[in-house]
Amino acid sequence: xxxxxxxxxxxxxxxxxxxxxxxxxxxxxxxxxxxxxxxxxxxxxxxxxxxxxxxxxxxxxxxxxxxxxxxxxxxxxxxxxxxxxxxxxxxxxxxxxxxxxxxxxxxxxxxxxxxx
Amino acid sequence: xxxxxxxxxxxxxxxxxxxxxxxxxxxxxxxxxxxxxxxxxxxxxxxxxxxxxxxxxxxxxxxxxxxxxxxxxxxxxxxxxxxxxxxxxxxxxxxxxxxxxxxxxxxxxx
Numbered sequence: 001x002x003x004x005x006x007x008x009x010x011x012x013x014x015x016x017x018x019x020x021x022x023x024x025x026x027x028x029x030x031x032x033x034x035x036x037x038x039x040x041x042x043x044x045x046x047x048x049x050x051x052x053x054x055x056x057x058x059x060x061x062x063x064x065x066x067x068x069x070x071x072x073x074x075x076x077x078x079x080x081x082x083x084x085x086x087x088x089x090x091x092x093x094x095x096x097x098x099x100x101x102x103x104x105x106x107x108x109x110x111x112x113x114x115x116x
Numbered sequence: 117x118x119x120x121x122x123x124x125x126x127x128x129x130x131x132x133x134x135x136x137x138x139x140x141x142x143x144x145x146x147x148x149x150x151x152x153x154x155x156x157x158x159x160x161x162x163x164x165x166x167x168x169x170x171x172x173x174x175x176x177x178x179x180x181x182x183x184x185x186x187x188x189x190x191x192x193x194x195x196x197x198x199x200x201x202x203x204x205x206x207x208x209x210x211x212x213x214x215x216x217x218x219x220x221x222x223x224x225x226x
Contacts (some may be wrong), residue, residue: 001161031212040200042216058213058221071156090157104149105214107202110157 002027002097004108012114013083021078021111023093028073033105034066035092043092049076083115119143121207122217129224134174135190137220139203141184144210148186149181153200153219162188162201193224 003026013019023032031050035043049055049070057063070076080087090110096103119142129135139148150162163170165179165186176194179186186203200221204214 013181033212040219040221042218043202043204048212075182092159097200102160102212104161105148105212107151107159110159112157 006108010112029095032076120217137188197208
């Protein structure tokens with residue numbers, strides 16, 4: 001398994017500001033995935049981040065709005081730019097174990113963002 | 117796109133009883149995971165299946181890729197089982213991407 005630690009666990013910010021969420025894995029992983037979950041709804045994959053390359057974004061999510069960094073095999077950040085109340089949700093990072101992208105997915109504890 | 121239809125959306129059980137959750141898939145999936153979201157909001161891994169069935173305590177899950185469904189059975193429900201349960205599946209051509217069901221909010225009552 002892999003343990004993923006997210007920071008902050010929750011935050012409140014004003015509209016128009018930016019917020020950065022960090023994710024640290026306890027071991028090296030190939031890909032890190034960022035998911036968004038609105039209140040009690042399904043989780044949606046936002047993007048896939050591999051070390052040293054630009055993240056791949058799913059439909060509805062863009063690099064300008066949600067820039068993601070992946071500087072090494074244990075770390076990733078997700079930034080929410082120009083935050084709006086509609087961005088209020090829980091953001092999860094996730095990854096699979098070891099050096100492959102097979103097997104089960106593990107999730108961090110989530111970062112709950114509230115935009116006023 | 118790939119769809120995962122989870123049912124029921126809400127379920128109420130008395131302690132000691134059981135029931136089943138189900139996810140139907142609109143396409144062939146190569147693996148399914150089941151999670152429970154606890155009161156702190158964390159996603160707890162329950163099962164990962166590429167085929168067949170798995171059992172862990174009072175939980176049992178089955179996955180039939182050909183018939184495009186997965187189930188999660190809960191027996192002898194306890195108060196601490198309350199929470200929201202999600203299935204999530206990987207399509208054959210989707211790399212490591214998981215598509216989540218809409219969730220089942222389970223309430224276990226004394």
